[in-house]
Amino acid sequence: MEKKDAAVGKHAIPNQTLEIEGPQLFGHPRGLMTLFFTEMWERFSYYGMRALLILFMTAPLVNGGLGFDDVTSGAIYGLYTMGVYLFALPGGWFADRLFGLKKAVWYGGIIITIGHFTMALPGLLHLFGDQSMPKGELTGLDLYSFFAGLVLIVVGTGLLKPNISSIVGQLYPEGSSKRDAGFSIFYMGINLGAFIAPIACSTMAVYDWHLGFGLAGLGMLLGLVQYRVTGHHLDGVGEPPNAVTAEEIGQKKILARWATGLTGVAAFIVLLFFLGVFTVDAPRVAAASNNIILLVALLYFGYLVLFGGLSVVDRKKVGVIAILFVFTALFWSGFEQAGSSLNLFAERFTDRTAFGWEIPTGYFQSVNSLFIIVFAPLFGSLWVLLGRRNLEPSSPLKFALGLFCLAIGFLIMYFAAKVAASGQLAAPTWLVLTYLFHTFGELSLSPVGLSLTTKLAPKKYAGQLMGMWFLSIAMGNLIAGRIAGVAGGGSAEALQDMPSQYLLIVWVTAGAGLLLFFLSFPIRKLMGEVK
Incomplete structure (x- = not known):
């Protein structure tokens, strides 16, 4: 749904002709294309994996799936998609107060990539490693890699998704008549990625589910490479907030400690789950x-x-x-x-x-x-x-x-x-x-x-x-x-x-x-x- 939120209903602000500073491409900041392709590949990874998710969970073990029943699969699907939106709230908050929007997008993309490749791990090991790995039975690696991958994708998307849209808005001066057109271009990239991904990833999943997950990760990886190579076009937009006074520096350090502590607690809870200390x-x-x-x-x-x-x-x-x-x-x-x-x-x-x-x-x-x-x-x-x-x-x-x-x-x-x-x-x-x-x-x-x-x-x-x-x-x-x-x-x-x-x-x-x-x-x- 979010992939189309700004695609319509956007009208230029009348009588506004504020100029865009810096290098331009077709009248828009060059950084827009950096964000266009980054978001396109991120949505490629998200919708490519989403197209496979409930099918993989409900597929029988003999067909390479997890063999979950519909009720369990639907609940996991709902919790995952819910988490993507819930984590956008702390993702935006930490970016605003700690490491900035630009780094949040970078870190989020890395975590998403790792998440997809983690989900692909059992299939990749079977394809390129031990051909004698058991088929038709559920192993610990299948479950751990699946759930760990979902958690990582949720966290990474929470960092990337809200902040990349914010950077788009900051590329334009306040009141610019081109801002709405810029968002329309940006969201066209979202829809392009969402259109291509299910076709590409589902084609790979015909051979092995995990290859479909891996292709989704490869898409995000391409987006990261593009983001790093062309990131200089953002011209300083999305940098970390400056802490000037001693009080501001102290507050930032306290926030960093809280963020580190909360991350550590969350990681410890997930580890306990994987160790079988408790079940969900x-x-x-x-x-x-x-x-x-x-x-x-x-x-x-x-x-x-x-x-x-x-x-x-x-x-x-x-x-x-x-x-x-x-x-x-x-x-x-x-x-x-x-x-x-x-x-x-x-x-x-x-x-x-x-x-x-x-x-x-x-x-x-x-x-x-x-x-x-x-x-x-x-x-x-x-x-x-x-x-x-x-x-x-x-x-x-x-x-x-x-x-x-x-x-x-x-x-x-x-x-x-x-x-x-x-x-x-x-x-x-x-x-x-x-x-x-x-x-x-x-x-x-x-x-x-x-x-x-x-x-x-x-x-x-x-x-x-x-x-x-x-x-x-x-x-x-x-x-x-x-x-x-x-x-x-x-x-x-x-x-x-x-x-x-x-x-x-x-x-x-x-x-x-x-x-x-x-x-x-x-x-x-x-x-x-x-x-």
Whole structure:
């Protein structure tokens, strides 16, 4: 989802002609291309591995997978994708206060690369080392390398993802009319990486799952090399904050000690897990994490409204953000099933044969990015055209439209599931149409949510409320993984229940969209848009 957040809804600031200093390429800072390719390769690594993740976990041992059941696999998938967004919060915080944005991107990329190669380790050892390694049975190396790789990717992405976007913004002077165009170019690189990666990594996974993970790591490695070679084009942007006074230097040292200590504690806990001192029940952890995120959100918004020292106007705006937090989490809980339950549907119940060749399942994960590349400019133009005629929907209505599109996508999946439950393979057209409507929903909601959060957030809480936006996405990803555990059709009973599961999602998302439609007028009053 984050790969398209700034692809639409960006309009140039009128009457601004601030000049960009330093070397340029096609009117933009040369550093933009450095960040373009770094992010492209990072997204290549992320979406390439994500296309394989739940398929690898649920694949039988004899097929080189982990042989986990759907519930466990869905919970691990949800916890992983949740962690990617949660760790963006401390990742941005440490970069701002300790080592700077530029180094955060570098360190994050290194950790991501190590994570992917760690996941690829069993396959690489078998391919290039001991050919007698056991096949069809789960070894300690399989499990340790898999979980260690996931942890490293989460930590690395938390460092890289929020900070590279911040550097893009800092390349341009405040108020520059080219900033929005620069972000559009940057996000096109994201979508390009997300489109190519599932095809490339899934092709390698046909031969060995771990080769697919390894290719994802190779992509991140290429991004790191490019970042190091062309990093001088950033012209000092993203350097560490300067500590001038003795007090500032002391505070920075204290932060560094805390960061080192927390990292050490976390590493020790992970080590204890790998040593078998304790075990983790992924479904229970996922359920508990869901409750914790919801509780944190309730407490934070309650504190802000009651004790945040806000004016009446700002309290109303925070209330709007809190309302949209719920609808945002609901949207992503459906949309992010692309990599979980819908991925399993493509694997198990879709006719993927074309001209005598079986299309790798992961190829379907590129469909959404392709639609984004095609339709994002059209949606941007549509909003501009409607705006000129005073017909552009309000932000809450765009949210509602996103939920309706999501519901239509799952209604299509309801009929596809009916075909699968009858014992036949569904045509791939069902999935493609589902991804099409989900893309329409994303383009209606995602950019609007980001923009609205920055617009409504009181200045002194702007960073924290942007963090709450990411928290809502994290919660949605976690729920999506948990849904996949019951909607994946991994057993005969689950297959028969699949149509009703999808229909339930249709009713929930359509009902939420209808509720938001009726709430749009009072929400606009809270926002101060109508009297």
